[in-house]
Amino acid sequence: MMLKTFHGGVHPNDMKAPTAGKPIVELDPSKEMVYPMTQHIGAPATPIVNVGDYVFAGQKIAEAGGFVSACIHSAVSGTVKAIEKRMHPNGLMVNSIVIEDDEQDKVCPDLKGCGDYTKLTPKEIIDVIKEAGIVGLGGATFPTHVKLSPPPEANIDYVIINGAECEPYLTSDYRSMLEIPEQIIGGLKIVMHIFGLKEGYIGIEDNKELAIETMIAVASKVKDVSIHVVPLKTKYPQGGEKQLINAITGRKVGPGQLPWQVGAIVCNVDTSRAIYQAVTRGLPVMTRIVTTGGDCVKNPGNYKVRIGTTLSSVYEQTGGFVKEPAKVIMGGPMMGMALPNLDVPAIKGTSGLLAFGEEAAHGFEENACLRCGKCVYACPMRLLPNKLDEAARIDDFKALEKLNIVDCIECGSCAYSCPSKRRQVQQIKVAKDKLRAAQQRSK
Amino acid sequence: MDNLLVVSHSPHISGKNTVRRTMLDVIIALIPAFIAGVLVFGYRAAVVTVTCVLSCVIFEWLWNKIMKKPTTVGDLSAIVTGMLLAFNVPVTLPLWMVVIGAFFAIVIVKQFFGGIGHNFMNPALAARAFLLASWALAMTTWVAPHTAVPLWNTADVVTSATPLAAYAGTEGTVQQLPSYLDLFLGNVGGCIGETSALAILIGGIYLLARKVIKLRVPLTYLATVALGTWIFAGHDGLFTGDALYQILAGGVMLGAFFMATDYTTTPYTPVGQIIFGIGCGVITVLIRVWGGYPEGCSYSILLMNIVTPLIDRVTAPKRYGASKRRKEAKA
Numbered sequence: 001m002m003l004k005t006f007h008g009g010v011h012p013n014d015m016k017a018p019t020a021g022k023p024i025v026e027l028d029p030s031k032e033m034v035y036p037m038t039q040h041i042g043a044p045a046t047p048i049v050n051v052g053d054y055v056f057a058g059q060k061i062a063e064a065g066g067f068v069s070a071c072i073h074s075a076v077s078g079t080v081k082a083i084e085k086r087m088h089p090n091g092l093m094v095n096s097i098v099i100e101d102d103e104q105d106k107v108c109p110d111l112k113g114c115g116d117y118t119k120l121t122p123k124e125i126i127d128v129i130k131e132a133g134i135v136g137l138g139g140a141t142f143p144t145h146v147k148l149s150p151p152p153e154a155n156i157d158y159v160i161i162n163g164a165e166c167e168p169y170l171t172s173d174y175r176s177m178l179e180i181p182e183q184i185i186g187g188l189k190i191v192m193h194i195f196g197l198k199e200g201y202i203g204i205e206d207n208k209e210l211a212i213e214t215m216i217a218v219a220s221k222v223k224d225v226s227i228h229v230v231p232l233k234t235k236y237p238q239g240g241e242k243q244l245i246n247a248i249t250g251r252k253v254g255p256g257q258l259p260w261q262v263g264a265i266v267c268n269v270d271t272s273r274a275i276y277q278a279v280t281r282g283l284p285v286m287t288r289i290v291t292t293g294g295d296c297v298k299n300p301g302n303y304k305v306r307i308g309t310t311l312s313s314v315y316e317q318t319g320g321f322v323k324e325p326a327k328v329i330m331g332g333p334m335m336g337m338a339l340p341n342l343d344v345p346a347i348k349g350t351s352g353l354l355a356f357g358e359e360a361a362h363g364f365e366e367n368a369c370l371r372c373g374k375c376v377y378a379c380p381m382r383l384l385p386n387k388l389d390e391a392a393r394i395d396d397f398k399a400l401e402k403l404n405i406v407d408c409i410e411c412g413s414c415a416y417s418c419p420s421k422r423r424q425v426q427q428i429k430v431a432k433d434k435l436r437a438a439q440q441r442s443k
Numbered sequence: 444m445d446n447l448l449v450v451s452h453s454p455h456i457s458g459k460n461t462v463r464r465t466m467l468d469v470i471i472a473l474i475p476a477f478i479a480g481v482l483v484f485g486y487r488a489a490v491v492t493v494t495c496v497l498s499c500v501i502f503e504w505l506w507n508k509i510m511k512k513p514t515t516v517g518d519l520s521a522i523v524t525g526m527l528l529a530f531n532v533p534v535t536l537p538l539w540m541v542v543i544g545a546f547f548a549i550v551i552v553k554q555f556f557g558g559i560g561h562n563f564m565n566p567a568l569a570a571r572a573f574l575l576a577s578w579a580l581a582m583t584t585w586v587a588p589h590t591a592v593p594l595w596n597t598a599d600v601v602t603s604a605t606p607l608a609a610y611a612g613t614e615g616t617v618q619q620l621p622s623y624l625d626l627f628l629g630n631v632g633g634c635i636g637e638t639s640a641l642a643i644l645i646g647g648i649y650l651l652a653r654k655v656i657k658l659r660v661p662l663t664y665l666a667t668v669a670l671g672t673w674i675f676a677g678h679d680g681l682f683t684g685d686a687l688y689q690i691l692a693g694g695v696m697l698g699a700f701f702m703a704t705d706y707t708t709t710p711y712t713p714v715g716q717i718i719f720g721i722g723c724g725v726i727t728v729l730i731r732v733w734g735g736y737p738e739g740c741s742y743s744i745l746l747m748n749i750v751t752p753l754i755d756r757v758t759a760p761k762r763y764g765a766s767k768r769r770k771e772a773k774a
């Protein structure tokens with residue numbers, strides 16, 4: 001069978017075996033829970049509690065700071081200890097609400113589902129999603145209510161759940177698809193309802209056979225609407241939004257376009273789960289399934305972690321390390337973020353925690369570009385990473401713009417495939433920041 | 444925990460592919476041709492090859508030392524250049540010329556332009572062209588297979604024509620053309636590493652299997668040479684040329700698999716590679732048929748090396764989604 005896929009990409013060793021068979025285990029919160037006000041793309045949230053206040057689990061503690069923003073909820077009951085700058089996983093000091101867990105788990109009494117959501121208007125459902133603080137939980141953390149509110153001229157005909165999970169090591173979406181397939185499909189049905197669609201899609205890479213089978217079994221029982229489970233070729237970055245849309249619909253999201261402009265809306269597996277829980281049970285985003293892995297961890301596995309839990313606590317509860325980690329990555333190894341230390345909290349986008357030892361932590365030495373073209377073949381966006389790399393090193397912004405640097409999705413396929421171990425993505429990211437700064441200055 | 448962790452940009456993993464591994468693959472792929480060269484031309488083929496490789500490595504090392512740069516000998520590219528240059532000279536070439544060729548390849552062609560990745564011409568081929576221009580006689584002194592060649596004084600060996608020269612009839616005397624089998628196995632006169640199509644094919648298949656090279660260039664190059672020589676290289680008018688003979692004889696096999704696929708000096712875009720292969724083929728045919736010179740492979744590749752940046756520029760991949768841009772909204 002010709003599996004659906006996209007052009008370009010790479011085939012890293014998927015490293016999923018150690019955790020694919022590990023069922024999701026729920027962890028306790030840490031004594032001190034930290035909630036940075038930026039856990040999403042867009043404006044920071046604004047605290048609506050004061051130091052000393054008592055909060056329930058599930059209570060909103062920060063309001064969205066604008067339309068493109070998301071509110072934040074406490075995942076424990078306890079007292080607000082401080083509202084101060086704390087270190088964010090990205091290494092910056094960010095305004096955060098610190099809550100001391102009273103270990104009572106008193107749930108906010110206001111939380112309740114909305115019953116039969118098919119009686120609600122799309123606007124009402126999107127409001128529920130917004131109030132639940134849902135963002136793209138796959139790691140992109142773009143506020144979901146914004147994604148689900150395309151302009152009126154949009155004509156959405158594809159709603160797609162992203163079950164590709166193409167990043168190596170990560171199996172949290174895979175485990176969710178095995179353990180709570182009904183919730184994921186439930187979330188998809190809600191999104192389909194918002195757009196009045198009778199068909200929905202779930203794209204899953206073919207290395208997750210069991211997940212494909214499970215989802216097909218559950219999807220076949222769905223009445224009224226039809227859910228298509230689409231097996232995809234295992235290739236990185238199959239889960240990139242543009243790549244996934246291309247594989248499933250054959251459409252291409254062009255330069256500067258957003259998915260709705262080609263009639264598609266994509267949600268991650270865990271986002272779908274969150275939508276389902278918010279609409280049917282009134283639950284805000286309080287947890288995230290996290291895969292822990294890497295050569296340093298004692299018990300790699302899948303853990304249900306409450307948002308706000310410090311990572312040191314996650315590691316304490318899961319058996320810690322077999323050797324001292326030199327680098328810990330939040331997310332996957334291709335696009336994840338290297339953490340400054342383990343005192344930072346799990347946030348909404350924490351899909352994985354990978355701890356690597358000394359050898360793996362330090363990158364390889366860079367060599368001169370051979371002009372081999374491997375990066376050119378690998379780039380799913382059909383860019384010239386070698387040229388971008390070259391131009392970025394000499395701050396040639398004109399050339400960078402000509403080379404369409406804005407199209408780069410920072411997937412890392414170029415650097416992965418480079419025999420000279422050039423750090424194209426690093427150069428591109430830094431250059432993008434400089435370009436943005438220059439544009440802001442000229443405004 | 445307050446110990447600092449390493450913070451770096453993604454991606455945090457990298458493929459197994461390295462420059463060294465790539466060069467090692469090329470070296471492995473060249474070994475069958477080396478063995479064939481020694482079997483056909485005797486021990487002096489090994490002496491020339493080893494001299495050339497050692498000179499290349501030493502010049503590379505010396506250059507790094509003198510320029511106070513970290514040594515790049517470890518990337519093994521100098522060994523590849525050395526082997527390719529040796530494979531492109533006759534077995535009778537005096538050893539001091541071999542050393543000068545190595546100097547030209549490594550220092551003038553490669554390092555003057557910034558070292559690995561920056562040279563715009565194939566070092567081995569440029570050095571071969573340089574040697575040919577400087578010592579034309581020594582570079583065209585061909586011996587028949589299995590001729591005993593003395594180590595030092597090689598000037599008065601009994602010469603014979605290469606298969607291509609025999610075909611073109613440029614040597615004056617009427618010669619017996621070698622059989623296809625001899626051509627395929629390499630049992631003919633010529634440069635050390637170019638005679639055995641079989642050995643080169645084994646190496647080429649290895650490179651393809653290891654994904655070091657793509658089939659695009661060898662295929663388009665050889666196909667163009669075959670087609671062009673079939674049409675134009677015949678002695679009895681158009682469409683009488685012996686295409687098989689033309690691609691088995693001479694340097695096109697070695698060139699197509701090992702030199703026209705060099706990363707640095709050939710295009711990296713897929714379309715560019717096809718243009719490059721066809722371009723090499725056309726130039727080779729032009730030289731062979733009308734150029735009065737039976738070979739033509741190395742010049743064709745060198746000429747195409749020069750236009751490589753241009754080819755890359757005009758064949759850059761199209762921006763993702765830009766061509767088939769859908770209407771903003773269908774409604």
Ligand code: SF4
Nearest residue numbers: 379408409411412414
């Ligand atoms: S240039 Fe950007 S989009 Fe292309 S492979 Fe590299 S990171 Fe991915």
Ligand code: SF4
Nearest residue numbers: 369370372373375418
């Ligand atoms: S993969 Fe690396 S060496 Fe090859 S062209 Fe790209 S940047 Fe250059």
